[in-house]
Amino acid sequence: MSQVRLRFSPAPTGFLHIGSVRTALYNWLYARHVGGTFILRIEDTDVARSTQESVDQIQQVLRWLGLDWDEGPYLQSARFDEYLAAARHMVEEGRAYECYCTEAEVRERNEQAMREGRPPGYDGRCRDLTPDDRAARAAEGRAPSIRFRTPDDGRSSFTDAIRGEVAVEWSTISDFVIVRSNGTPVFFLANAVDDLDMEITHVLRGEDLIDSTHRVLALRRALGHDDQPVYAHMPLIVGPGGAKLSKRHGAVSVEEYRDAGYLPAALLNYLALLGWGPDDGREILSSEELVTEFELDRVNTSPATFDPKKLEWMNGEYIRAMPLPELVSAVLPFARDRYRERLDIPRFEAAVRLAQVRSTTLVQIADQMAFLFTSDDEMEIDPASWEKASKVENAADIVDAVMAFVENCEWTDEIDPRPAIEAVGAKPGKVMHILYTAIEGRSLGLPLFDSISLLGRESTLERLRAARARL
RNA sequence: GCCCCGUUCGUCUAGCGGCCCAGGACGCCAGGUUCUCAUCCUGGUAACACGGGUUCAAAUCCCGUACGGGGUGCCA
Incomplete structure (x- = not known):
């Protein structure tokens, strides 16, 4: 059995769309599943729209996701000679022709045709x-493009691995451009030549x-190859x-998910x-499990709606399942970015542990610990929370009692002020907000309780005093 | 317009002729656990687009309609 070879071949014309990533993923999964070769090929035949930034970005994103490739990146822009030679060959054989329109x-x-129905x-x-016709047009200053001569009748069909036979009448497909009038090859040509060359x-x-x-x-046939690769759309x-x-539905680029604190494994x-x-x-399947389970014939035929809610849930599952040290290093960049030199590592690690079970993104984890890395006088009190919480009966008595308690209690990992609250006749559950x-x-x-312990006696008292003054 | 592809709970899906008055997951709702929130646990909600066939039997096969998407580019 011959070696299985697949390629992911994005056009470097912008950020990597979430749909493109899914394509890359399925190619990678299948390649790894059957022990084949996964190739990265950059389809940058449209020189005007392709950018080096995008080429770099594609590789960066694939690496972040862990979708490693075995060959490439091959740039089509470096292989124009091959495509043009193929085009010339087709012109010589009468399979393609120079078009001066x-x-x-x-x-x-x-547009005219559309208007007229x-x-x-x-x-x-x-x-x-005729050669004379061509000379005359060239004399007018017209540069020719090269068009492929499609069959006038008959059908084209191929067997799609997911959908079965897909057929169409050739009469509905007109002659198409394979080399632009500026001399650069078009996608169809480069695609056909490369799939052949790269086997x-x-x-x-x-x-x-x-x-x-x-x-x-x-x-491919015009190039002398009647065999065809397995296609699966x-x-x-x-x-x-x-x-x-689109943007309206949330993020569509992988970078945005990375920056929002999503884990590559969860996204995959x-x-x-x-x-x-x-x-x-x-x-919930790890990349390894996905590789072993993935089957081409189980791929669906109908479009799937992207559901940010389910992604978020899944990310939370991954966060909760992570060993603490691993999670700590994953959150660290986000925390450093927010708290800079104020970040205290032991305190940070303790906070990550507390936040792990109540977060769905790394950003949420980093955000929840803000009060630990904010000075007492810079603390911001959420107005809505204050509004509700300060309304409880005996609020002043409760705060006073808790202050007295915090001032004198033994300092442990969990400072539980409930006895102090009960002592003034309040129900802890109701008033702790x-x-x-x-x-x-x-x-x-x-x-x-953990938060008070981490914050320390002095800061805790300071914040309670500030609250008391606001009542 | 023409061509191609598709259509199971709100969403992702299981189902590849009888096991399905359709199963799981997310979401949502209700209850329980809990120092808030969250986690966790329990329960609930909700779908085979429509119409014809084929068959003893159809979500599953065939045809049509409707709807959706894609293509029709000197974009990929």
């Missing part, structure tokens, strides 16, 4: 130009490319309502479940 003319004709598409007027055996990509497959396959990831996933796990699932219904608010700034947050 300008981009503007073609566009104008298509005719189907758009190149009309083939340059198909059979790609499986092409796993988004459903939006399903129609282009017929063209790429025709190009996966459903797209869409936003709420089935619309295209969630994305893997968008369009595929193991037969036993498990939801005022203590949370005074000490942590909000009525909800890290457990109070």
Whole structure:
């Protein structure tokens, strides 16, 4: 059996979309599942829109996610000669031809056709130009593009590993450009040539490319190859309502999730479940488990809606399952960024432990401990929390009693002021919000007893005094 | 317009002719545990787009309709 080879081939024209990452993931999963080769290929044939920043970013994101590739990155921009040679070969064999229509003319004709209710598409007027015709047009200053001559009749079909047979009449596909008039190759050509040269055996990509497959396959045949790789088109990831996933629905770039405190493993796990699932219904799967479980024929056929809520839940599951030291180092960059030199490591580690079970993102963990790294006089009290908490009966008595208690108690890992509260005749459960608010700034947050202990006697008293003064 | 692909709870999905008056997960709602919040536990809510076939039997197969998405580019 021949070696399985897959490629992830993004266009470097911006940040890596969440849908592209899912494509990369499935390619990687399949490659690892069957012990094949995973190749990174940058499809930067559109020189005007491709950027080096984007090329760098793609690699950075894949590394962060742990999607390691075995070959590449290959840049198509470095292989233009190959594509142009293939195009010339096709022209010589009459499989393609020079077209002297300008981009503007073609566009104008298509718009005209639409207005008149005719189907758009190149009309083939340059198909059979004589050498004299060509010379005349070139003399007008027209630079030719190269168009592939598609069959006039018959059908094109291929077997999709996910969908089965996909067929279309050739009459509905007009001659398409494979080399631009500026001399640069177009996606279809580069794609066909590279898949051949790189001996790609499986092409796993988004459903939006399903129609282009017929063209790429025709190009392969024109290049003398009747064999075809296994194609599998996966459903797209869409936003709420089935619309295209966009900024309006939350983050669409991986960097945004990374910066919001999502774990790569959780993101991968969630994305893997968008369009595929193991037969036993498990939801939480490590990358290793995903690799062993992944099967191409279990990939779904219908689009999946991206659900930020479920991603968040899953991230929380990963955070809770993490060994503390690992979590501490994961949160550290976020905490450093927020608290700078104020950050105290032992205190930080203790706070992470307390926050672990009550957070769904690393950012949430870092944020919850803010009161520990804020000076007493800079403490901000959440107005809504204060409003509610300060309304309790005997608020002043309670705070006074707790201050007296804190002042004299033995200092342990958990300072429990409930006896003091009960002593003034109040029910701890009902009135403790005022203590949370005074000490942590909000009525909800890290457990109070631990928080008081971490904060220390002096700061705790200072904050209680400030609260007492506000009553 | 034409072509292609798709359609199971709000969402992700299981189901590949009988085990399904449809199972799991997220969300939501209710209750329990708890120093707040959260975790955790228990229970509840809610779906086979529609219409025809085929078959003893259909969520599962076929056809049509509707709806959604994609393509129709000198973008990928």
